[in-house]
Amino acid sequence: MELVEKIFETRELNVNMGPQHPATHGVLRLVLDIDGETIVKVTPYVGYLHRGIEKLGESMSYFQALPLTDRMDYVSAMANNIGYCIAVERLFGIEVPERAKFIRTIVGEMARIANHLLWLATHALDIGAMTVFLYCFREREWILELFEMICGARLTVTYPRIGGVKNDVPAEFLDSLWKFTEEFPTRIPEYETLIDQNRIWLKRTKGIGVISAEEAVNWGLTGPTLRGSGVPYDIRKHMPYDAYDKVDFEVPIGTEGDTYDRYRCRMMEMRQSNNIIRQCIEKLPPGPIMAETPNFTLQPKDKMMPITHPTKEHAFYIIEKACKGCGMCLRACPAKAIFGEKKQPHKIKQDLCLGCATCYVTCKFKALTIVPGGKGFPEEKLAELAVPPDKVPEDIKKAQEYLVKHFEFIKRGPKVPQGDIYIATEVPKGELGFYFISDGSGKPYRMRVRAPSFVHAGVLPRLCVGHLVADVIANIGTIDIVLGECDR
């Protein structure tokens, strides 16, 4: 007998799952130790999609780094953008106009619906229900088309801006969105008809990946993954941002803390999001969509010089008396049209001048001036016409001031106060936090992202151990991870 046990002794098998696996939602690699069909140990390996977004953010200005956040959680890019913008706004004390807040809430909730639809589609597909996949993408397509209507992109939207949003929403958008909110509640029961009572779905989800409320909190779970265990924690309720304090909504919670409860939570959340959108559309106030903060937002284009007074018609001229020969304009000129020795008055070669006004922007000694309508005039005539920059006509002076600010904002970066802040927002996946340290330069000294997917990927060993191999797939689906956000 002993001999038989020795020969037929079960050995743990070491299996690699991923990183190229269609059901791991990206490039997650799991090393499974399995005893027959039962999981003994799971070790997740992350980092296959690491692009260094946090470090990249430190080499870009606050304005520039916004598209990076699109590429974190690409399934709900809009929510990521909003989280980033809110963190920067709170850091520098920017007050966003009411209308922009409502628009952000609308698009944020649209992103939540789009995200949950994709989650449901892929989760059901992984477990084996393919039909739901097709139905979910039908509605998701509608939302993506609405995104395209307001910002010109479907997935990587880059729609919110620091201090507001990029575009105002057109009336057709509101009409189309209202139609969506009327139709969407009739579509949710369709998905539920397909899987809610389905015996295969119940067998695959009930009692799988159970985690108690206390344990879920200890593991740092957030979002629907936490609420499935019965903890009513929602940042939209507890620390309202944007317009969430002006709308009524409930936070759906589960009881058992298993895969099925988390599925129910997300389904209820879609209904709540739909409600929030409807309330926001009705309450959408008229008003500005951008905050007036010259240090953080771009200048209005129609007040800026090339539009009010086309620079190509004017000539730029250096007043000899005022020029100290510092060489700032010489170095800044993109066309290399400025000549001169150090500490000697410089000269502009008029036939080389592009008329871009970079030199005017850089000069600190009021030596560079503008001669209205002076393009093509000879040097002597320009010297005759030139007046110090503070004596040029008022409207040109004002338009130029705007241009100067615009150039300074882009070329040198904004002047910002020092400080640090951690701001969390409720993205569809959970709590997305941004931590910034500002050292006063135009770029963040440190940008740190608390990605919910990363924390959720850590709980996989706890959820999977003791279950069968097939349940690993259900567990990856239920925690709703996107590896773009996990690895950053």
Add this chain to the structure above:
Amino acid sequence: MKTKETIRKIVKTIFFIEIIKGLALTLKRLFSHAVTIQYPVERRKIAPGFRGQHALAKDVEGKAKCVGCGLCATICPSQCISVGREKGKVSRYEIDTLRCIFCGFCVEACPYGAIVLTENYEYSGYKKEDIYLTREKLLFNWDKFMAGKKGEEYFKRFWRPMSEDFETPSIQAIWRGRH
């Protein structure tokens, strides 16, 4: 009461009620319109302001608006734009489309309204050079996709921010009630 529940449960289990319901939904869908688009034959209607391939704008006289100040190259997060000047003219303006992330910041940064993103999204090629945009290609794109009223409307609607974004404009979309 309890027996009724049990009977119902047994009936459900034996007759696959919930699965029949699901199949009925699929059957119902069979008679409705298809939502898919047969791509090369049919094409989606692209929303105005779509962020596709780039173009360099021309003014009324047909000259390029770009003066070569290089703001677009400075703000570009993926650093895919390079500008060269010679003798007071823009001699080189190149966009490496393979690097571009289509965020549209170049459009917002340009104070001259010289660069736009067109609605063209079909520009695949066999070689890198095919999709590398030079100044000539960019100006050609303007004539092909944006010339005339379309370009004017683009700047009116999508070249932001304008001063009306900082104030309350007279015409603004608000909820008009149910239709």
